[in-house]
Amino acid sequence: MEKRHIYRVQYEVPSVKILVDSSVCFGSTTTIKSEVSSTPKPKKIEWQKSKNGINFNCTEKPLYFTSTDIFTSPSYAIPNTTFTDKLYYRLLVWNETGEGVSNAVFLNVTGSPPNIMTSFKTNIKDRSVKLIGNLYVYDDSPGILETFWTKNEKKISGGKLSEISNENPSLTIRNVSPDDTGEYRLTATNAVGSSTSDVIVLGILVV
Template sequence: MDTYLTIHSPKSNDAGQYSFEVSNAVGPVTKSIHLSVPSVSIIEVPEVIVGNPIITVPTIQSCPTPVSAMWQKNNRHNIEEFERLDINDAKYFGSSDDPDDPRLVMQKVTQEDALYYRLIVSNGIGQSASNNIYLKLIGGVPSLYVHHETHIMEKSVTLVCEMTVPINSPTVSDVFWTKDGRKIDITGSGGKYSGGSIVNPSLSIKMVNSNDEEMYQCCASNSVGEMCSEKIYLGPPRIEFNSPDFDASPKRVTYIATIKSIPVALNAEWKVKQDRNDRFQVIDMHDPLYKGSVIALPRPKLVVNKHKAEQVESFQLEVFNFIASSRRNTQDIVVDSHDAVINKEIPVPLMKFYSK
């Protein structure tokens, strides 16, 4: 005997429990079925490494059979608002909104995917939403710290790149250096450059000269993305003067300079000229007039024990490295190896000192 109940196009008012009872001489048997909106659940996703794929498959219980499904993600600016997820986007290739087999696939998760997701399923009775799952991502791009080492005897410089990768991050896939924003061809450099690899990210530059003056930067990447270090400048030394120290008795002035240089400065020379139109000449450090002066780097010092009325623009410091030399006058006129001149006013204390 076939006995059944047919409900055509069930609606919300058809929801409820339906029971069927059969009896014979022994007794009755009852079976029940419940018509309601779908029950949808998604297992919480564990931590996912950035750059890895992920597949999410829900569990659906529904009577009547579901007729539609829709994946949603929360609005980035409002966690309480959800919007439809476009599974036709290449990012979600392999995903499905088929109510018989819905699934969410991400081939390569990125930091932007760290959102809440859910599935909306509908049947004739109505619709319901799954629990919200949060995609928690771990891992990141490499961190890079750069500094330099100068090898004076070899006339070479190593731009040291210390690279660290966050725990549970994808391995580094590429390391390279740029010079003035252009990628350096290490293998095609004829031995000029070496290093700059995953195994040895530091860059060595042989026979450093004026042609090597430029900004250098180390970059590394993994499946998460790319990170570049701070830029490091190879160029002529930079000279900075402290404020002059004036001693009215016995009329002495002291200049102390700070040298900053990559590659390191090799030597320095204090110079003097006796007349405004003369050329600067290297000072004899043994001259009593300059007793107490030193050319030790990186803090050369000039002591002028006043014996006559030297002009304030009479002294100059010149510092050398493998790239070029830089010169700076004690009156704060800068003259570098490219003949650039920057004029500044003579400090008032120094004018008063020399006017005595």
């Protein structure tokens, strides 16, 4: 007598888990990854976000979705992450059996504007003044994008002024004259925002 083997397939709601770095830097691209186990295969997914981790709503930006397989390993990418993305996220997955809900993860977005310290140094012999700038950003902050000096609140460059850069923000004023008197400030900008130094007041240099 021929034996018949009966195989029973157990259908369950999807099992869903999502993962993200504990903190991400302002301005960077963030990707929330997922692990989905489902029999039968999923037929629908939905990413949701929440301010308090309790009341979730569907994310309104479908262009953020990225995945090689949208149902088995869906991911959610946020380009140019800002503080408005500092929320709770979760993933819902449906199959023919029902709905699976992932754990909720909190996206901690970190970052602050550049920090600035300034001083100045005069050189009587060379008739010059060096406005010394020191810039730094914390490890969890984006790098410096722009640096410039202002005189009486107007951006200055060229002429008898030395060139500056993000790496070397100090400014040398050569052949100092009474025309160079005024209030000088250093400004540095990154993706988070701008910082401006305290005022350096230059008076008439008498030689």
